[in-house]
Structures are given as C-alpha cells and as structure tokens.
Amino acid sequence: xxxxxxxxxxxxxxxxxxxxxxxxxxxxxxxxxxxxxxxxxxxxxxxxxxxxxxxxxxxxxxxxxxxxxxxxxxxxxxxxxxxxxxxxxxxxxxxxxxxxxxxxxxxxxxxxxxxxxxxxxxxxxxxxxxxxxxxxxxxxxxxxxxxxxxxxxxxxxxxxxxxxxxxxxxxxxxxxxxxxxxxxxxxxxxxxxxxxxxxxxxxxxxxxxxx
Amino acid sequence: xxxxxxxxxxxxxxxxxxxxxxxxxxxxxxxxxxxxxxxxxxxxxxxxxxxxxxxxxxxxxxxxxxxxxxxxxxxxxxxxxxxxxxxxxxxxxxxxxxxxxxxxxxxxxxxxxxxxxxxxxxxxxxxxxxxxxxxxxxxxxxxxxxxxxxxxxxxxxxxxxxxxxxxxxxxxxxxxxxxxxxxxxxxxxxxxxxxxxxxxxxxxxxxxxxxxx
Numbered sequence: 001x002x003x004x005x006x007x008x009x010x011x012x013x014x015x016x017x018x019x020x021x022x023x024x025x026x027x028x029x030x031x032x033x034x035x036x037x038x039x040x041x042x043x044x045x046x047x048x049x050x051x052x053x054x055x056x057x058x059x060x061x062x063x064x065x066x067x068x069x070x071x072x073x074x075x076x077x078x079x080x081x082x083x084x085x086x087x088x089x090x091x092x093x094x095x096x097x098x099x100x101x102x103x104x105x106x107x108x109x110x111x112x113x114x115x116x117x118x119x120x121x122x123x124x125x126x127x128x129x130x131x132x133x134x135x136x137x138x139x140x141x142x143x144x145x146x147x148x149x150x151x152x153x154x155x156x157x158x159x160x161x162x163x164x165x166x167x168x169x170x171x172x173x174x175x176x177x178x179x180x181x182x183x184x185x186x187x188x189x190x191x192x193x194x195x196x197x198x199x200x201x202x203x204x205x206x207x208x209x210x211x
Numbered sequence: 212x213x214x215x216x217x218x219x220x221x222x223x224x225x226x227x228x229x230x231x232x233x234x235x236x237x238x239x240x241x242x243x244x245x246x247x248x249x250x251x252x253x254x255x256x257x258x259x260x261x262x263x264x265x266x267x268x269x270x271x272x273x274x275x276x277x278x279x280x281x282x283x284x285x286x287x288x289x290x291x292x293x294x295x296x297x298x299x300x301x302x303x304x305x306x307x308x309x310x311x312x313x314x315x316x317x318x319x320x321x322x323x324x325x326x327x328x329x330x331x332x333x334x335x336x337x338x339x340x341x342x343x344x345x346x347x348x349x350x351x352x353x354x355x356x357x358x359x360x361x362x363x364x365x366x367x368x369x370x371x372x373x374x375x376x377x378x379x380x381x382x383x384x385x386x387x388x389x390x391x392x393x394x395x396x397x398x399x400x401x402x403x404x405x406x407x408x409x410x411x412x413x414x415x416x417x418x419x420x421x422x423x424x
Binding site: 095097129187 | 277362366369402
C-alpha cells in the first residue's frame with residue numbers, strides 16, 4: 001500500500017447526526033475478535049497478471065507468487081476521507097473520549113462496509129483506555145456551525161459526539177474480486193497450498209484520497 | 212590510479228578510508244599503457260538510522276490521540292528484529308509489555324529533511340498482530356509544505372512478514388525529495404471494543420532507516 005494518500009482537513013466545521021440501529025440479538029457480536037491467531041501466508045506486492053481467479057503477485061525482490069481467489073475471499077479497500085463524505089445510513093465506528101461534562105469527543109471514525117458491519121458489535125461500549133466506542137448508523141449531517149458534532153441514537157436515545165479538525169476518518173470498502181486490476185499494490189492473506197500457491201482469505205489495498 | 216571527490220592519487224593496491232557526510236559516489240580511475248578503466252562505489256549515508264538500542268525517545272516525539280490512560284510508544288525489549296530493543300505501541304507501561312490496551316491511539320514521530328536530495332527511501336521492520344480490519348499500524352509522512360499527514364503504509368491483522376524474515380519493508384519516498392520539513396510518523400489505533408488477539412499483540416517497529424541520494 002505505497003500509494004500516497006492525503007488526509008483531508010475540511011476548513012468548514014460540521015455537525016453530523018447519527019442514529020444507532022440496535023437490533024435484538026446483535027448487541028454482542030464477537031465475530032471481529034475471532035481472527036485466526038496466525039495467518040500462515042502473507043504476500044505484499046503488485047498484481048502483475050490475472051487469469052480468472054488466479055493472480056500473480058510480484059514482490060519487492062522481483063519474485064512471483066501465485067494467489068488463488070476463493071469464493072469467500074474478502075476484497076477490501078481502505079480510504080481516508082473527509083467528514084463531509086459521511087452519508088445517512090453509513091455504519092460508523094467512533095472512538096471518543098468522555099469529557100468532564102459528559103460529552104464525547106471523537107478521536108477516530110471508521111465507516112464500515114456492509115460486510116464488516118455485519119460482524120461489528122453494535123452499541124456503545126467503554127474501552128480499557130477510558131475511551132468509548134460507539135458503533136452506529138448515520139441519520140443526518142450538517143455543515144457550518146461552530147463545532148463538528150455527530151449524533152448517535154443509542155437504545156432509542158441519542159448521543160452527540162464532537163468531531164475535532166484532523167480526526168482520522170477511514171472508509172472500509174468491500175470490493176468484488178473483479179475489481180482487482182494488474183498494477184494494484186495489494187496485501188494478500190491466506191493459507192499455502194501444496195504447490196506453493198496461496199489460497200487467499202483476503203486481498204486488501206488502499207485507495208488514494210479524493211481531491 | 213586516482214579517486215575523485217577530492218581524494219586524488221592512491222596506490223594501486225591497499226585500502227582507502229573515506230568519511231562522507233552525505234551519500235557520495237566515488238569513481239576510481241586507473242590508467243596504464245593498455246588504457247583507462249573506471250569503477251564506482253557509492254557510500255550511502257542514512258539520514259535516519261534508529262534501532263532503538265539507545266536512549267528513547269531521543270529524537271522521537273511520542274504521544275496519544277485518544278485514551279484516558281497514559282499509554283504511548285516506547286522502547287521495548289520483549290522482542291526485536293535485531294539487537295535487543297524495538298519500539299512498541301504500548302511500551303510506556305513496561306519495556307517488557309507484549310499486549311496493547313484496548314482503545315489506545317498512540318504515535319511516535321521524528322523530523323527529517325530531504326533538502327538537496329532527488330530520491331529517498333524508508334525502510335523498517337514491523338510486527339503487527341491486531342484485530343484485522345479494525346486496529347491498524349499506520350505509517351505517515353508529514354509534509355509541512357502542505358500541512359498534511361500522508362499515509363504511506365497500513366497494516367492490520369497478523370502481519371509479521373517483515374519481522375521474522377529479517378527483511379525490512381522498503382517504501383520509496385522520493386516524492387518528498389527536496390523538501391526540508393518532514394516527519395516520519397508511526398501510529399497505532401485500536402478501534403474495536405474487545406480483547407486483543409493472542410499474544411504478543413500490538414505493533415512493534417525496529418530498524419527505521421531513511422536513505423537519500
């Protein structure tokens with residue numbers, strides 16, 4: 001993921017309203033922590049050839065690795081974006097600190113892809129660091145007031161979260177294997193086959209920020 | 212037989228010590244009745260060479276962007292790509308720490324300059340073991356001329372290919388060549404409210420080297 005990406009810092013303050021859709025039975029979903037203790041193969045390189053579900057990856061030393069895409073291979077892109085790119089119904093994860101007056105100030109925002117959102121533990125949770133994690137859906141958004149706020153509805157209630165300038169906002173995008181192209185820099189995780197190729201469990205890459 | 216860059220004539224055999232202050236290419240020229248031959252050798256001077264074996268933070272600035280508890284990057288001796296020490300995303304708790312605290316958002320950065328250079332590369336070893344897609348080690352270059360942090364690498368999940376092999380991750384940063392007010396920044400962000408994956412977990416960095424020509 002060597003492509004340069006600029007983190008945008010909008011000059012216009014904003015207010016963002018969010019609502020958490022807390023569904024029965026999804027309050028605790030530990031799928032995200034069920035990560036394997038160790039992927040047995042990882043490849044960092046550039047797609048130099050594609051043939052059906054088989055990719056050839058050229059790595060830094062010039063060597064070539066063969067990767068086989070599987071039916072359930074997760075193809076995931078990541079992009080730093082501006083606050084203004086958040087839209088209603090976007091599923092967000094917001095890490096925020098609790099201020100002395102009880103309000104929350106964001107220090108990081110992640111916009112989940114639909115596939116990742118299904119794995120996310122939805123709701124609002126304290127973390128060991130003392131911060132609060134809120135996983136919620138956006139309901140509305142406004143720009144042009146003194147502070148940047150986002151409102152999240154929790155269990156039929158609403159909470160507001162300030163978003164300071166410079167807050168890192170990352171959009172996770174689930175793509176199709178067909179979206180992979182030669183020349184893309186990717187990181188492949190998977191398991192090695194007997195012939196030395198790798199059965200990919202995930203292919204991830206970064207997208208340059210727009211603008 | 213002579214060598215350029217101000218060295219002059221040298222003996223036809225033996226050695227010659229040089230002490231360049233910046234990356235320098237030396238060209239040796241040998242002439243006799245049969246003609247002239249030349250050979251070149253480049254001595255690369257690292258602008259940054261940090262193995263975390265000495266005092267920390269030294270030239271680094273450490274801090275946190277989240278979390279009420281005082282956890283930052285620090286020198287760590289739990290494991291190292293080489294030598295005895297590395298840097299760990301949550302080592303301020305203990306130099307032997309091998310697990311990150313849920314919810315931390317920590318960074319370490321240091322300035323450097325590529326003024327006068329036309330190309331540059333950053334290399335480092337890293338070990339990452341986090342909640343995949345949720346917790347990341349991100350590496351940025353800060354460019355004061357644009358007041359922006361530019362992401363040059365991110366890693367999440369179990370990623371140790373540039374640690375156990377001993378080979379560093381190398382990134383071409385020539386796009387910043389000629390600029391004087393730059394920073395290299397390693398950032399670790401945990402954004403999932405759950406326990407870290409099996410130990411050791413977090414992000415370790417070692418052997419940070421910036422070279423330029």
